[in-house]
Amino acid sequence: IHHHYQDGQVYPVDECPIYQTLNDGRKRQADEWFFTKDGSAFPVEITVAPLMLENRRVGAVVVFRDISKRKRLEAERQALAGEEKRGILEKAYQEAQEIIAGARRENRAVLEEAKREKSRMALKKLDEAEKLVEKKLGEFHPESSLSIDEIREGDTVFVRSIGYDA
Numbered sequence: 001i002h003h004h005y006q007d008g009q010v011y012p013v014d015e016c017p018i019y020q021t022l023n024d025g026r027k028r029q030a031d032e033w034f035f036t037k038d039g040s041a042f043p044v045e046i047t048v049a050p051l052m053l054e055n056r057r058v059g060a061v062v063v064f065r066d067i068s069k070r071k072r073l074e075a076e077r078q079a080l081a082g083e084e085k086r087g088i089l090e091k092a093y094q095e096a097q098e099i100i101a102g103a104r105r106e107n108r109a110v111l112e113e114a115k116r117e118k119s120r121m122a123l124k125k126l127d128e129a130e131k132l133v134e135k136k137l138g139e140f141h142p143e144s145s146l147s148i149d150e151i152r153e154g155d156t157v158f159v160r161s162i163g164y165d166a
């Protein structure tokens with residue numbers, strides 16, 4: 001009935017459900033491939049049960065059903081399910097991309113706000129530092145007319161006290 005697999009490889013006898021039932025007396029059900037005289041193969045569902053006579057195993061009863069149509073329909077259903085899954089996955093991917101893009105926009109906005117806040121804090125600290133420098137300049141040289149606003153980036157500032165006892 002089957003002497004090789006559908007792909008042409010030899011079908012080991014000890015893997016055959018019919019042979020196994022003949023040896024151990026257990027009922028089995030499996031999907032297999034049967035071959036006709038002309039060598040063509042077709043899928044079958046087989047049920048194998050031991051044939052008992054006076055509590056002795058004398059053979060096996062094999063019932064098989066041609067399941068070609070069922071297999072074809074299953075393959076079609078899987079193909080459709082694959083297309084449906086692919087559509088679902090593509091939609092989910094698009095939605096994920098939109099979520100990521102939105103998160104990036106939000107992230108950029110948060111970063112910009114953080115930069116603005118950091119700048120505000122830096123300006124506040126700079127104002128405090130300017131006031132402190134002006135205060136110290138005033139302490140060293142009360143008559144000095146130099147203000148912090150007159151110092152430009154890149155200027156070198158030397159503060160030197162003559163006759164000032166700290």
